[in-house]
Amino acid sequence: MNYLDIEQRLMTIRVLIADDEQNQLELLSFNLTQNGFSVTTASDGQDALTLAEETHPDIIILDWMMPKLSGIDVCRTLRSMPETKAIPVIMLSARGEEGDRTLGLDNGADDYMTKPFSPRELVARVRAVLRRSRPALLNDVLEFEDLKLFPASKTVERDGEVIPLGPKEFQILSLLMERPGQVFSRNQLLDHVWGHGIYVEDRTVDVHLSRLRKALNLRKNGGNDRPDLIRTVRGSGYALSSMNRK
Amino acid sequence: MNYLDIEQRLMTIRVLIADDEQNQLELLSFNLTQNGFSVTTASDGQDALTLAEETHPDIIILDWMMPKLSGIDVCRTLRSMPETKAIPVIMLSARGEEGDRTLGLDNGADDYMTKPFSPRELVARVRAVLRRSRPALLNDVLEFEDLKLFPASKTVERDGEVIPLGPKEFQILSLLMERPGQVFSRNQLLDHVWGHGIYVEDRTVDVHLSRLRKALNLRKNGGNDRPDLIRTVRGSGYALSSMNRK
DNA sequence: AATCAATGTGACAGTGATGTTACAGTCAAC
DNA sequence: GTTGACTGTAACATCACTGTCACATTGATT
Numbered sequence: 346m347n348y349l350d351i352e353q354r355l356m357t358i359r360v361l362i363a364d365d366e367q368n369q370l371e372l373l374s375f376n377l378t379q380n381g382f383s384v385t386t387a388s389d390g391q392d393a394l395t396l397a398e399e400t401h402p403d404i405i406i407l408d409w410m411m412p413k414l415s416g417i418d419v420c421r422t423l424r425s426m427p428e429t430k431a432i433p434v435i436m437l438s439a440r441g442e443e444g445d446r447t448l449g450l451d452n453g454a455d456d457y458m459t460k461p462f463s464p465r466e467l468v469a470r471v472r473a474v475l476r477r478s479r480p481a482l483l484n485d486v487l488e489f490e491d492l493k494l495f496p497a498s499k500t501v502e503r504d505g506e507v508i509p510l511g512p513k514e515f516q517i518l519s520l521l522m523e524r525p526g527q528v529f530s531r532n533q534l535l536d537h538v539w540g541h542g543i544y545v546e547d548r549t550v551d552v553h554l555s556r557l558r559k560a561l562n563l564r565k566n567g568g569n570d571r572p573d574l575i576r577t578v579r580g581s582g583y584a585l586s587s588m589n590r591k
Numbered sequence: 592m593n594y595l596d597i598e599q600r601l602m603t604i605r606v607l608i609a610d611d612e613q614n615q616l617e618l619l620s621f622n623l624t625q626n627g628f629s630v631t632t633a634s635d636g637q638d639a640l641t642l643a644e645e646t647h648p649d650i651i652i653l654d655w656m657m658p659k660l661s662g663i664d665v666c667r668t669l670r671s672m673p674e675t676k677a678i679p680v681i682m683l684s685a686r687g688e689e690g691d692r693t694l695g696l697d698n699g700a701d702d703y704m705t706k707p708f709s710p711r712e713l714v715a716r717v718r719a720v721l722r723r724s725r726p727a728l729l730n731d732v733l734e735f736e737d738l739k740l741f742p743a744s745k746t747v748e749r750d751g752e753v754i755p756l757g758p759k760e761f762q763i764l765s766l767l768m769e770r771p772g773q774v775f776s777r778n779q780l781l782d783h784v785w786g787h788g789i790y791v792e793d794r795t796v797d798v799h800l801s802r803l804r805k806a807l808n809l810r811k812n813g814g815n816d817r818p819d820l821i822r823t824v825r826g827s828g829y830a831l832s833s834m835n836r837k
Numbered sequence: 838a839a840t841c842a843a844t845g846t847g848a849c850a851g852t853g854a855t856g857t858t859a860c861a862g863t864c865a866a867c
Numbered sequence: 868g869t870t871g872a873c874t875g876t877a878a879c880a881t882c883a884c885t886g887t888c889a890c891a892t893t894g895a896t897t
Contacts, residue, residue: 368667372670375670497770498832499824499830512826513885545886548888549885555846556846559846577843579894580843757872757874758873795874795876797857798857798858798876825854825855826854839897841894841896841897842894845891846891850887851884852883852886855882856879857878858878859879864871864872864873865873
């Protein structure tokens with residue numbers, strides 16, 4: 346959960362999966378990994394909750410029946426905390442009664458699957474749920490205006506020209522490009538790019554934004570005439586934006 | 592497992608096929624051999640498992656019904672061991688019920704075929720599965736810029752000049768060339784090149800990368816002027832790349 | 838316009854990641 | 868056993884990236 350993890354946060358989709366059946370857990374984990382997801386596992390509800398808070402996965406898969414805290418409990422708790430509120434949840438259950446399904450969705454799950462199912466099916470559902478909630482994550486290329494960002498190769502192009510970026514700059518841009526137009530506060534940026542525990546000055550964000558802007562607007566031949574794609578929202582933060590007076 | 596195994600991995604594709612019907616076994620084995628695969632056979636599940644562990648084939652074909660251990664059992668066991676976890680499996684079954692199909696995939700099979708089928712069809716499926724999991728295995732030559740890599744002869748050429756590489760260097764380059772541009776973390780490289788269970792320092796990867804670079808850029812006549820094709824992505828890993836700032 | 842707070846940005850030094858070399862151990866071939 | 872190729876690790880050298888400060892600008896509010 347350290348360097349590599351933080352680095353890759355926006356590159357790979359991070360899945361937290363919780364199940365008390367070790368076999369099932371490993372099987373699903375393996376299949377998700379095979380499909381390019383970065384997987385973290387938990388074997389009981391308490392564990393799942395802790396990991397969810399700490400690692401902020403992109404999606405959570407919860408088994409219904411688990412020791413300590415049931416999937417339902419975990420789901421409800423997640424929904425009550427602002428930091429984890431928006432993380433989509435898929436609930437797994439051995440029983441197939443319609444009542445359960447409703448109960449699961451009622452408690453905040455985004456999807457519900459009854460066992461048995463093939464790992465392939467789970468992967469499909471995960472993709473479906475993510476497509477609904479965070480479309481940008483599934484793309485292998487993020488685009489905005491003449492900007493292109495390729496997560497797999499950690500590369501950014503503007504107007505066809507490769508833009509060299511440092512890791513932090515790249516991550517900031519990734520986040521902004523996931524939701525073009527959305528304003529991100531300095532704190533949000535610190536959380537997503539630096540990580541939760543890390544303590545860094547607010548102003549550091551400003552400096553990185555400045556560097557990012559400079560890099561994006563500078564041409565290789567020395568020109569510096571490109572329009573600024575990053576908008577500063579005084580008192581709030583930064584956002585990607587097309588029309589930028591200047 | 593190791594030296595010989597790694598050595599030969601990229602030369603011929605090694606198939607392990609397990610079926611208790613002697614006729615079927617011979618027929619399929621013959622056809623696979625005809626198509627250039629190196630085939631090992633087993634006539635029961637226990638045998639299959641042992642051979643899989645010992646020889647680390649590139650793909651495993653399992654009959655559903657077998658003495659001692661069923662195909663399902665073998666598959667599940669394979670998936671639970673780190674060394675065999677990643678080997679793709681095709682399951683064969685006499686019955687055609689959909690339930691079985693799901694059950695097969697549930698237990699970790701990558702594909703599922705119901706008898707009867709033509710040997711030709713099996714070969715096609717084998718190729719399809721391998722294409723998904725290890726594309727490079729099927730090519731007889733990988734190319735990137737002025738680089739050529741021949742899996743069959745374990746040879747690499749740059750600009751027509753043969754580059755002598757050690758096994759590790761060769762495998763690293765193979766992986767990079769399977770997906771040009773994609774960034775591979777040190778961990779990914781360790782997994783793919785060294786193997787899952789093996790424990791080696793991260794930095795070892797760096798050293799091999801350094802050796803690989805040196806070998807690729809050095810001319811026989813002593814020149815050292817070739818552009819670097821390997822990009823270091825700080826904090827993430829390495830990737831093949833044409834334009835390299837420096 | 839004057840004032841104050843928020844933001845932009847250049848400079849700089851510290852940190853940590855990466856590049857590279859040297860060396861010792863292992864294994865196969867002879 | 869000896870040789871030679873290949874590995875893994877440690878140690879050292881470098882270099883890129885970072886965080887912070889200081890000062891310049893901008894924008895809002897009066």
